[in-house]
Amino acid sequence: MSRAWILERRPQGMPQAGDFALKPWPLAPIEDGQIRVRNLWLSVDPYMRGRMNDVKSYAAPYALGEPMHGGAIGEVVESRAEGFAPGDLVQHMDGWRDEAVVAAAAAQKLPALGVPPQAFLGQFGMPGLTAYAGLLHVAEAKPGETVFVSAAAGAVGSTVVQIAKAKGMAVIGSAGGAEKCAWVKSLGADHVIDYKAGPVLRALHEAAPDGIDVYFDNVGADQLDAALATARLGARFAICGMIDIYNHAEPTQLRYIARVIAARIRITGFLVTDHFGRLPDFYRDMAGMAAAGQLQREETVVDGLEAMPDAFLGLFSGANTGKMLVRL
Template identity: 70%
Template sequence: MARAWHLKSRPQGTPTADNFALEPLDLPRLDDGMVRVANRWLSVDPYMRGRMNDVKSYVPPFAIDAPMEGGAVGEVVESKADGFQPGDWVLHMAGWRDEAVLPAAALNKLPDLGVEPQAFLGNLGLTGGTAYFGLLDAASAKEGDIVFVSAAAGAVGSAVVQIAKAKGMTVIGAARGPEKCDFVCSLGADAAIDYSEGPIVKSLAAAAPDGIDVYFDNVGGDHLDAALALARRDARFALCGMIDSYNSGQPASLRYIMRIIGMRIRLQGFIYTDYVPRLGEFYRDMGGWIAGGQVTARDTVVDGLEAMPEAFLGLFSGANTGKMLVKL
């Protein structure tokens, strides 16, 4: 029988295993226009923490005692829908479970780009698309810019580093610990800041004595404040996630916020789904960079549906380098 993770209670602060329960899942009948999919790869992403709160946002909150959702890649095992047949690989949002029956409209057949299927949850998926559109559109980054990236060893941040280098930019990435900083440098970053060693603003000032033109924010907090302190005139900030506040729910205190006015800094919030109509452009460019070796991936893989909450909670303790995935 199919199984799915349910949200049993809304977390107060950092989630714990007690907030989740793995339960049997009754699948709907396979009617005309429906497809049954066996999931092979599941994604966990920081934005899911916000959906665990009962607040209005750009996506509805998870319901209590109901299956959770998230990005997944699976294989069609049975189909009553035109255009889908057993053996097809598809991308969809019925994650946190091992099997799903979905209408054909909820599935995207994976294009043949010569990559492993799980890449469509990483550099060719939401994380890579977030990096691509955030850097090049929301932040209007261009050749010659000095770019600062927070959480540069994570899924989105590591993609930002590589896209920026492919576009001829100078890149400074922040990560925790020497191993992750070495990873950031291996991606081509010109410098890596270990934020656990002391105030980020001092480290960033040393790495970027002339300041920064672009900041890609995954963290918020003192990373955002340091970027404000070192921003040059007309700097552009792309804001896609502030994981530093996801569990506390408290906004950061920004000492250098007044520099937004004097330096004419542009702060642009954005969401990946804003750019769905432009995914063809993204697949073209990212597919080319992957094929040419300019963009690579390092995934952190956890095995088994039972380990899904463990993988999710690992996002908040730095357990992942690159994309965190669950393999079924």
């Protein structure tokens, strides 16, 4: 009997332990075109908070009383699908559980890029593609430009920092606390702002007295406002996430939103699913940067399926450096 985390009730504000329940979950026999997978690594990501609400969005809400979903890396233990055999390592979206029966069309065999399997849940997976596509295609960042990225010690932000440096850009990152700031600096960031140490706007003015060309937003709130205040003419903003407001109903107050007009700022929200067609280019470029020693990875690993909600909630308290993962 497999086990899966079930959404018991919809959170109000910050999720609580009682919103989730770990329950036995029977698996049906596999049918033609399906594989049975034993999960090895599970992902927790900020977007999952939005799926806990019963509202219309870009992804369907989690159903109450049903297993939740998320990125996972697992080993095929049984296959009735052409091209998949026991022992294959695959990526799929039936996480939050220890085993799953998955349609072969919804699983991807891991490419041979010389990185550990769990990297495909982080820098070589959805967070990495988010960073790559958001920086280079949504924001159209160019060599010589100045890029500001919030949550620069997270899975997406830390990859933005490194891709930007590899492509010849100046980078300003924000992170919380001296330890995380030191790590972001070690990734090559030219300046790092500790958002816990004082006003972000003042620090950003000091780091970029001539302004910023690109803002990669993972946070929203005062960091987005600081980017608006310091944007140069024609700046481009790639809006990836706003973790600062995911557990709050109050609207964000942006004092400098009118600068969108004067500075002709282009603000574009995007989803990584819009850019799955870029995966071949992403894998090629990332493999090249890794081979050139231009990429580092940091992972915060929590052990055991039982710890899944704690790992998820840790995303909102800054418990992770780099990618937050659960190892089974």
